[in-house]
Amino acid sequence: DGGITQSPKYLFRKEGQNVTLSCEQNLNHDAMYWYRQDPGQGLRLIYYSQIVNDFQKGDIAEGYSVSREKKESFPLTVTSAQKNPTAFYLCASSIEAPGVTEAFFGQGTRLTVV
Amino acid sequence: AQSVAQPEDQVNVAEGNPLTVKCTYSVSGNPYLFWYVQYPNRGLQFLLKYITGDNLVKGSYGFEAEFNKSQTSFHLKKPSALVSDSALYFCAVRGYGQNFVFGPGTRLSVLP
Numbered sequence: 001d002g003g004i005t006q007s008p009k010y011l012f013r014k015e016g017q018n019v020t021l022s023c024e025q026n027l028n029h030d031a032m033y034w035y036r037q038d039p040g041q042g043l044r045l046i047y048y049s050q051i052v053n054d055f056q057k058g059d060i061a062e063g064y065s066v067s068r069e070k071k072e073s074f075p076l077t078v079t080s081a082q083k084n085p086t087a088f089y090l091c092a093s094s095i096e097a098p099g100v101t102e103a104f105f106g107q108g109t110r111l112t113v114v
Numbered sequence: 115a116q117s118v119a120q121p122e123d124q125v126n127v128a129e130g131n132p133l134t135v136k137c138t139y140s141v142s143g144n145p146y147l148f149w150y151v152q153y154p155n156r157g158l159q160f161l162l163k164y165i166t167g168d169n170l171v172k173g174s175y176g177f178e179a180e181f182n183k184s185q186t187s188f189h190l191k192k193p194s195a196l197v198s199d200s201a202l203y204f205c206a207v208r209g210y211g212q213n214f215v216f217g218p219g220t221r222l223s224v225l226p
Contacts, residue, residue, distance in 0.1 A: 006157075033214070040123075042204065042218040043158075058213075090157055092214075102148050103206075103214055105157035 003027065006091050006106035012114050013078065013085065021076045021109045023091035030096035032074035033103065036060060037088040046089075049074055050096050078111065086113050116141045118207050118217035126223045127195045135190040135220045137205030141212075147188040148206040148214070149179055158204060164188060175199070195224045 004025045013019045025032065031050045035043040045058030049068040063082025068074055074093075078085045088110050092103040117140045127133045139145055146165055150158040162173025169181045179190045188205060205217040 004157075035216075040218065043216040045213060048213060088155075092158075094214075102160045102163050103158075104160070105150075107157045108155065110155065 004091055004093055004104055004106035006089075006109050008109060009107065011109055011111045013111060014114060016080045018077055018079050019111065021078070021089055021091075021111070023074045023076065023106060024072055025074075025093045025104075026072060027093055027104060028071070029093035029104070030071070031094045032068070033092040033094075034058075034064075034066065034074070034076045035090040035092065037090060037108075043090065046076065085111055087111060116207055116209050116212055116215040118205050118215055120203075120205055120217040120220045122220050123218075124221045124223065126225060129197055129224050129226050130194050133192050133195040133199070133222065133224070135203050135205075135222060137188045137190065137217060138186050139188060139205070139207040140186065141207050141209040143210055145186075145188075146208045146210075147179075147181065148208070149173065149177070149188075149190050150204045150206065150216075152202040152204065152219075161190070195222075197224045197226050200224045 007022045033048045034046040044060050046064050047066040049055035065077045090108050091106040094103040095101045119138045148163045149161040152158050161177050162171050164171050164181045172178045177192050202219045204219050206214050208214045
C-alpha cells in the first residue's frame with residue numbers, strides 16, 4: 001500500500017522528556033510537513049522539508065526539531081522546551097510542484113503529557 | 115500573505131437536504147484551493163481541488179465545490195447529505211511557491 005505511516009498512534013510523555021514521532025512515506029514525494037492540531041485552531045505548520053537534508057521552520061517551530069536524512073522519513077522530536085506539547089500531530093507529504101498537487105496525510109499521533 | 119476563512123464553526127443539516135460549507139481565501143496570484151475531511155482521531159482525507167479551468171469541481175463521495183474568483187470563495191457543496199458525512203471539514207489554499215494554509219475547520223452534523 002502506498003501512503004504515509006505515522007507511529008505511534010498514541011504517545012505519553014513525562015514532563016521534561018524528549019519524544020520522537022515517526023513519519024514514513026513510500027509515495028516518492030519530495031516535500032514533507034509536520035502540523036499540530038489543537039481543538040478549534042485548525043492546523044498549524046511546525047516544520048517542512050522540500051528536499052533531503054534541508055528543512056525550514058514553520059509558524060510554531062519553537063520546542064520542536066526535525067531531520068530529513070532520507071527522502072522517505074521525516075521524524076519530529078518534541079523537546080522539553082515545548083511547554084504545552086499535548087496535541088494531535090499530523091505528518092503530510094506532497095510532490096514538490098507548487099500549487100499543483102494536494103498534500104497526503106498520515107493518520108496522526110496523539111501526544112499527551114502525563 | 116495567504117489566509118483562509120471558514121466563517122461557520124458548525125453547520126447542521128438534515129439528511130437528504132443539500133449542504134454547503136463556506137470558504138473564502140486571500141492569496142497573491144492564482145489560488146490553488148483544496149477541501150479535506152477529517153473523522154475523529156484520523157488524518158485529513160483529500161476531497162477535491164481547484165487548480166485551473168472549470169469553476170465547478172467534482173470530487174470524492176459526491177462532493178463538489180464552486181470557485182468564485184470575484185468573491186474569492188470556494189464553497190463545498192453536496193446535493194443530498196448523508197449521516198456519514200458528519201465530520202470536520204477543512205479548506206486550504208496554496209499560492210505558487212508557497213506552503214499550504216488551512217482554515218480553522220467547520221464541523222458538519224447531518225441529522226437523521
